Amino acid sequence: MCGIAGWIDLRRDLTEQRRLLRAMTDTMDRRGPDASDVWTGGHAGLGVRRLSVVDLPGGVQPMVHPSDDGPVVLAYTGELFNFVELREELVQLGHRFGTASDTEVVLRSYLEWGRDCARRFNGMFAFAVWDARVDELTLIRDRFGIYPLHYLVRDDSVIFGSESKAILAHPQVRATVDVEGLREALTLVKTPGEAVYRGIRELPPGTMLCSSRAGTKLHRYWSLPAREHTDDLDTTISTIREILEDTVDRQVVADVPLGCFLSGGLDSSVITALASRALKRRQQDELLTFSVDFKDHAEHFKGDGVRNTMDEPFVQEMVRHLGTTHTTVMVGPEDLMSEENRRAALSARDLPTPLGDLYTSLYVLSRGVREGCTAALTGDASDEMFGGYGWFHDQHYRDTAMLPWVEASRRMPGANTIWSAGLLAPDLQAKLDLRSYEQDRYSEALAEVPVLDGEAPLDRRMREITYFNLTRYLQIILDRKDRMGMGASLEGRVPFCDHRLVEYVFNIPWAMKTFDGREKSLLRAATADLLPPSVRDREKAGYPVAVDPAYAARLRTKVAGILRSSDSPVRELLDTELTQRYLDDPEGPAAEQANRSSLEMVVQLDDWMRMYDVEVAL
Structure with a gap:
């Protein structure tokens, strides 16, 4: 598991942008506490924060394959659970490995099969490949979206990261949320591709993004198939x-x-x-x-x-x-x-x-x-x-x-x-x-x-x-x-x-x-x-929730402080009179689990708008 980030801009040279790439990457230090590095060259910069799980000394990233026509650079997060078989197949095809990591299997799979390599993978992953031979960026996410991957397309550039915070660390990006984003944040629909912040998208599961001088396009490489079931x-x-x-x-x-x-x-x-x-x-x-x-x-x-x-x-x-x-x-x-x-x-x-x-x-x-x-x-x-x-x-x-x-x-x-x-x-x-x-x-x-x-x-x-x-x-x-x-x-x-x-x-x-x-x-x-x-034979039981009345009491105290605060950013979004009635009658509607979550959401919205300096554009 790692955190990846990057910036591709076909109109400018990013070789000297190491400090910015490191700043983007380091926003995800908890995602990768064991190691950190960035690579820049030509029109691209990639960064990785690494949590070492397989081949601790060998899976150093970004991983670079040099060639006379330009390097191929990989920033990868994930685990391939069939990497042993793929490695054996690649060796038979003439590839020589310098590490025992699944990261190198991903890189050499791309070199052998191009972006279609994802169809061969059994695993959970999200990765970026910058192919300087053809000036093309490829982003690929696993079939079910086990690992997140976000991106922003602007003119001839793509800014991406495992998490939105990596993209928001770029000076050209602001944490703005419009009506569509707020709808997504306040509901439980989880629309594939939506990432709440204006301009930022989440790469849908089973999908790849390819960006080159010909433009930026999404390609679906996997979806659930409908087949007749014939087994007894x-x-x-x-x-x-x-x-x-x-x-x-x-x-x-x-x-x-x-x-x-x-x-x-x-x-x-x-x-x-x-x-x-x-x-x-x-x-x-x-x-x-x-x-x-x-x-x-x-x-x-x-x-x-x-x-x-x-x-x-x-x-x-x-x-x-x-x-x-x-x-x-x-x-x-x-x-x-x-x-x-x-x-x-x-x-x-x-x-x-x-x-x-x-x-x-x-x-x-x-x-x-x-x-x-x-x-x-x-x-x-x-x-x-x-x-x-x-x-x-x-x-x-x-x-x-x-x-x-x-x-x-x-x-x-x-x-x-x-x-x-x-x-x-x-x-x-x-x-x-x-x-x-x-x-x-x-x-x-x-x-x-x-x-x-x-x-x-x-x-x-x-x-x-x-x-x-x-x-x-x-x-x-x-x-x-x-x-x-x-x-x-x-x-x-x-x-x-x-x-x-x-x-x-x-x-x-x-x-x-x-x-x-x-x-x-x-x-x-x-x-x-x-x-x-x-x-x-146990009946299905959901993930447990806190039922101690002390938690609900502390939550109400927190919401009361928000309502009293003149600089609370969430107050302008609320029906403050109704919220106050919830607080005044703790045994009434606010006692219901769903409505307690509403009070929790008030607190989270306030914390979020402060922490990310969110601009709400309605």
């Missing part, structure tokens, strides 16, 4: 298990301490069990596992339909079952309201979020995990693929023309959430028209869904809902994992995002996916022998 149930179950075992076996390879996030749910428990087996086959050290719990959580816990059971009892059962070395990271109200933690989480994301303390607590958890290991496997992407969320199984969401998680957020107790414009000033509500924005994004997503001729209506609809989850909601989940993990210099690996597995499961008919009448039927069947019955 037993074959389907065994195939899922086979792919899962292979991908976890690949992803436990590292030259640094490796661990697993373990929540005691089906997904993380499956990955942890497979990782434990893989390490034992290699006769390596026992597996490190990590979970999060909140102080006094048991005292205040109440099932809410999303989280009906606490994690910790199931976590401990898995620890006993596998014999892992486990750490429970405890989080209290003081951790969630700590200015240091909140600023670190906000800086890692570059944006506020409607999901509030879910980000801060994951940052605190990631920081605790980083004390024990440098890379950790997670169970993310299983729910989106196998149908784990409630909206897959509720007829209301099948019948509603809206992204299901957006619809679910509006059905939560507490109607006046900020992402439905409840705490915004009335004139701003009207200008943003967030409901129409959400509906338009739904229509765009629906038009993208691949079609399989002759598919039954139910299978067609479930394919659509699965597609929405894999191309939109999963982006929220993966971005949260990456940003909060890298805020603590922790690499997160996502075995369920192996494209072979996703392509296979995406095309399984819905009746087979739910053959025993439960969510994630196929995953339970494929991994039943790995888990204790209680964990195998």
